[in-house]
Amino acid sequence: MFQIRIHGRGGQGVVTATEMLSIAAFEEGRHAQAFPSFGSERTGAPVVAFCRIDDKEIRLREPIMQPDALIIQDPTLLHQIDVFAGLKSEGYVLINTSHSFEDIGLGEFAATHKASHLAALPATEIGLKHIGRPIPNVPLLGGFAALSGLIKLESVVLAINEKFSGKVAEGNVAAATEAYERVRAQMKGGAHA
Amino acid sequence: MLKQTEGSHAVAEAVALCRPEVICAYPISPQTHIVEALGEMVKSGELPNCEFINVESEFAAMSVAIGSSAAGARTYTATASQGLLFMVEAVYNASGLGLPIVMTVANRAIGAPINIWNDHSDSLSQRDSGWMQLFAETNQEAVDLHIQAFRLAEELSMPIMVCMDGFILTHAFERIDIPEQSQVDAYLPAFEPRQMLDPAEPVSIGAMVGPEAFMEVRYLAHAKQMQALELIPQYAAEFKQVFGRDSGGLVRPYQIEDAETVIIAMGSVLGTIKDVVDEMRAEGHKIGVLGIISYRPFPLQAVRAALANCKRFLVLEKSLAVGMGGILATDIRMAVTGSGLKGFTAIAGLGGRPIPKASLHPLFRRAEQEDLPPVTFVDLDEAAVNKQLERERLNRRSGPIAENILHDKGVVSAKFG
Numbered sequence: 001m002f003q004i005r006i007h008g009r010g011g012q013g014v015v016t017a018t019e020m021l022s023i024a025a026f027e028e029g030r031h032a033q034a035f036p037s038f039g040s041e042r043t044g045a046p047v048v049a050f051c052r053i054d055d056k057e058i059r060l061r062e063p064i065m066q067p068d069a070l071i072i073q074d075p076t077l078l079h080q081i082d083v084f085a086g087l088k089s090e091g092y093v094l095i096n097t098s099h100s101f102e103d104i105g106l107g108e109f110a111a112t113h114k115a116s117h118l119a120a121l122p123a124t125e126i127g128l129k130h131i132g133r134p135i136p137n138v139p140l141l142g143g144f145a146a147l148s149g150l151i152k153l154e155s156v157v158l159a160i161n162e163k164f165s166g167k168v169a170e171g172n173v174a175a176a177t178e179a180y181e182r183v184r185a186q187m188k189g190g191a192h193a
Numbered sequence: 194m195l196k197q198t199e200g201s202h203a204v205a206e207a208v209a210l211c212r213p214e215v216i217c218a219y220p221i222s223p224q225t226h227i228v229e230a231l232g233e234m235v236k237s238g239e240l241p242n243c244e245f246i247n248v249e250s251e252f253a254a255m256s257v258a259i260g261s262s263a264a265g266a267r268t269y270t271a272t273a274s275q276g277l278l279f280m281v282e283a284v285y286n287a288s289g290l291g292l293p294i295v296m297t298v299a300n301r302a303i304g305a306p307i308n309i310w311n312d313h314s315d316s317l318s319q320r321d322s323g324w325m326q327l328f329a330e331t332n333q334e335a336v337d338l339h340i341q342a343f344r345l346a347e348e349l350s351m352p353i354m355v356c357m358d359g360f361i362l363t364h365a366f367e368r369i370d371i372p373e374q375s376q377v378d379a380y381l382p383a384f385e386p387r388q389m390l391d392p393a394e395p396v397s398i399g400a401m402v403g404p405e406a407f408m409e410v411r412y413l414a415h416a417k418q419m420q421a422l423e424l425i426p427q428y429a430a431e432f433k434q435v436f437g438r439d440s441g442g443l444v445r446p447y448q449i450e451d452a453e454t455v456i457i458a459m460g461s462v463l464g465t466i467k468d469v470v471d472e473m474r475a476e477g478h479k480i481g482v483l484g485i486i487s488y489r490p491f492p493l494q495a496v497r498a499a500l501a502n503c504k505r506f507l508v509l510e511k512s513l514a515v516g517m518g519g520i521l522a523t524d525i526r527m528a529v530t531g532s533g534l535k536g537f538t539a540i541a542g543l544g545g546r547p548i549p550k551a552s553l554h555p556l557f558r559r560a561e562q563e564d565l566p567p568v569t570f571v572d573l574d575e576a577a578v579n580k581q582l583e584r585e586r587l588n589r590r591s592g593p594i595a596e597n598i599l600h601d602k603g604v605v606s607a608k609f610g
Contacts, residue, residue, distance in 0.1 A: 022367075023197045033366070
């Protein structure tokens with residue numbers, strides 16, 4: 001079982017991101033379970049959502065306390081909550097930032113973590129460019145596909161087309177694709193941002 | 194058709210496949226997505242011959258449901274928590290009048306303190322209301338139980354609650370097989386009311402009944418639930434014939450044949466429990482699970498039979514009879530009266546507290562050793578409790594308990610669960 005935890009803020013599409021991730025996994029014939037950490041959601045408040053992916057039925061209903069991967073939609077959360085809590089030792093980390101891990105105070109963490117499992121992606125900028133709104137969730141899914149290899153970009157595109165239609169879907173597909181290419185380029189370069 | 198979808202939306206699709214004629218509901222979390230989706234289906238014409246009635250409260254929702262069911266319409270509503278409590282007088286009337294309304298309860302805690310998260314306090318508070326109550330373990334089962342519920346309710350002319358864990362199921366995206374319309378039509382016959390307000394054949398429904406007949410009317414409600422004990426397994430078997438999968442029934446045993454210790458629970462926590470039991474089985478523990486699907490009617494005989502070969506049981510329940518202990522556990526103990534079985538109760542998950550495997554492993558091991566008090570509160574923060582008790586010893590005006598505990602615990606926004 002592979003477990004992903006997404007941290008963000010109300011309004012950034014955190015819950016939608018895990019739902020789309022689960023749809024992408026379903027499209028690949030896998031079992032997936034997406035669920036939010038339920039609370040009194042408010043715009044800007046910290047939000048957490050979870051996604052489990054497995055090749056067999058998922059029965060477990062506890063929150064994800066030891067994720068295999070973290071997607072951090074808002075780097076300002078680093079100063080507010082312990083987003084890394086429980087992360088497995090070689091877990092994947094994808095952060096929405098136009099800076100490097102070092103620049104946002106994670107130099108020490110990056111130095112001791114498996115470099116090929118870390119990526120920084122300016123997802124808000126990519127969202128603005130293609131969707132016209134500062135929504136980082138879908139670009140991060142494209143980036144996550146590249147970073148983890150867990151799901152294909154084509155599956156993310158299928159999930160986008162299930163959730164959205166028309167111009168919004170087109171913009172999201174373009175955003176996910178650019179994000180995917182950027183993270184792939186980063187990984188080839190061997191550096192995280 | 195297999196879909197990756199939200200539990201609430203899947204339930205809405207299942208209800209629509211049952212061709213309801215009246216849907217009336219008032220929004221309350223975590224039930225809202227279900228009736229929102231149904232409202233959209235009615236408006237778009239996807240669900241034809243159905244009236245969606247916006248009402249001003251849950252009391253009105255159940256009152257409208259009573260009226261429409263009495264008029265012979267297949268009627269559906271949904272609620273949760275305070276919403277269920279607000280409609281209680283009408284809830285009892287619906288069952289007392291024998292009206293086959295189907296209602297989803299997206300289980301949620303009851304305040305105060307106000308809390309929107311999942312536990313089973315709401316529908317269990319209506320234990321004796323005369324409604325049948327079926328508990329879904331998964332979203333697939335929630336879908337399937339709604340289809341069975343319409344058939345059961347209408348056959349018996351008694352209302353039924355389909356209970357599904359709020360948020361944990363209602364808001365989870367999962368792989369769910371949505372039945373075909375032709376399958377549902379083959380399984381669920383058209384509604385033939387036993388009683389109906391019909392201008393062509395006028396009757397009254399809701400007579401005042403004095404001591405000369407009240408007991409007989411109430412006894413018949415009980416007798417109908419006893420009939421349901423026969424019909425529920427039968428309808429589950431027929432469901433399997435049409436839809437090809439096991440869903441519903443009275444109880445669901447798992448790894449129970451040679452189990453010395455049996456864990457008993459209702460709802461979605463059974464999934465986590467089964468994972469723990471598999472892990473313990475791999476280490477040689479003789480442990481099994483008994484899921485209770487039908488809470489009302491309560492299957493005393495089926496529970497007794499399922500526990501016949503074990504040595505001890507632990508009831509893990511998301512509810513608390515304040516001043517007593519377990520609610521489900523009381524019924525389980527009734528089922529095994531005289532058997533000499535050792536039984537323990539664990540209260541867990543109140544107000545949405547996660548029930549992680551890490552807490553269940555030591556709990557189940559202690560149950561195996563019979564090293565538990567009669568009632569255990571799983572993951573209770575005893576330091577927080579003792580601090581408040583100490584505060585109350587020291588000060589007469591110790592203040593509001595909820596505010597004190599929150600203050601002691603500090604900001605909890607950093608918690609993920």
